Amino acid sequence: MSAAEWVPEGGDVDTLRRAATDCRGCELWEPATQVVFSAGNPAAPLMLVGEQPGDSEDRRGIPFVGPAGQLLQRALAEAGVGVADVYVTNAVKHFRFTERGSRRIHATPQINHLKACRPWLEAELQTVRPRLVVCLGASAAKSLLGSSFRLTAERGQVMERETPVGPLRLLATLHPSAVLRTPAGPEHDEAFGGLVADLRTAARAVAG
Numbered sequence: 001m002s003a004a005e006w007v008p009e010g011g012d013v014d015t016l017r018r019a020a021t022d023c024r025g026c027e028l029w030e031p032a033t034q035v036v037f038s039a040g041n042p043a044a045p046l047m048l049v050g051e052q053p054g055d056s057e058d059r060r061g062i063p064f065v066g067p068a069g070q071l072l073q074r075a076l077a078e079a080g081v082g083v084a085d086v087y088v089t090n091a092v093k094h095f096r097f098t099e100r101g102s103r104r105i106h107a108t109p110q111i112n113h114l115k116a117c118r119p120w121l122e123a124e125l126q127t128v129r130p131r132l133v134v135c136l137g138a139s140a141a142k143s144l145l146g147s148s149f150r151l152t153a154e155r156g157q158v159m160e161r162e163t164p165v166g167p168l169r170l171l172a173t174l175h176p177s178a179v180l181r182t183p184a185g186p187e188h189d190e191a192f193g194g195l196v197a198d199l200r201t202a203a204r205a206v207a208g
Contacts, residue, residue: 001026001027001112001113001115001116002116003020003023003025003026003116003118003119004025005025006019006022006023006024006025007019007119007120007123008123011123012042012127013038013087013127013128016120016123016124016127017037017038020035020037020093020120021035023035023093023120025116025117025119026112026113026116026117028092028094028096028109028113029094032094032095033058033059033061033095034058035061035094036057036061036062036063036090036094036095037089038063038087038089038090039062039063039064039087039088039089040083040087040088041084041085042087042127044084044085044086044087044128045085045130045131045132045206046081046085046086046087046130046132046202046206047086047087047088047124047128047130047132047134048072048086048087048089048134048136049089049091049121049134049135049140049144050063050089050090050091050137050140050175051090051091051092051109051139051140051175052090052091052092052093052094052095052109052139053090053093053094053095054066054068054095054177055095055097055106056069057095058094058095058104063088063089063090064088064176067177067180068175068176069176071176071179071180071192072176075195075196075199078196078199079196079197079199079200079202079203080203081199085206087124087128089121089124090140091109091114091117091118091121091139091140091143091144092109092113092114092117092139096108096109096113106177108139109139111142111147114139114142114143118143121143121144122163122164122165125163125165125168126165131205131206132158132169132170132171132202132205132206133168133170133171134171134172134173134199134202135170135171135172135173136173136174136175137151137172137174137175137177137178138150138151138172138175139175140172140175141172144161144163144170145161145170145172149172151172151174154172155173155174155198156171156172156194156197157171157172158170158202158205159171159172169205171198171201171205173194173195173198173199174191174194174198176195178191179191179192179195
């Protein structure tokens, strides 16, 4: 499975977004409401890469508009990162879920889904050319750094790695949904503070 045959060469972000509506690179397109491509400034110095759209994103067609997105906006604001400084996307462009009654429950994308969708992410990287990529969560990091990457070991570190689109500077941190799942209290505050601290590190790396 691969999205490669649907990815236009040399297109800008709007061209990529339009082309992605026709993607049949894996089976996730069929149960999903629509493709969820990206948002933000296509010339931003920071690219934020999440895992996949959630239920709210699938319905609206825009990444990070649900509860995790709202938490991310708070974290970016506390880290001093402006809206114009970020381009936001996901490693997988369709919502993977299981149905439980009338609810659609998030299901983590498998490695084959990350591989199938990677041509879209690589095209975005070539088009946006960010100064730093922030991987939100393990799935996003593994999409770019391989399945051996361990978030707990390398979180919050600015790394320089060779990738299929050339050398990239990356930083991996928690996905905002992981912060949301942390019980209210000191643990939640610590998780949110860690996300903010990592985003501050990203902002300093771009500024420096």
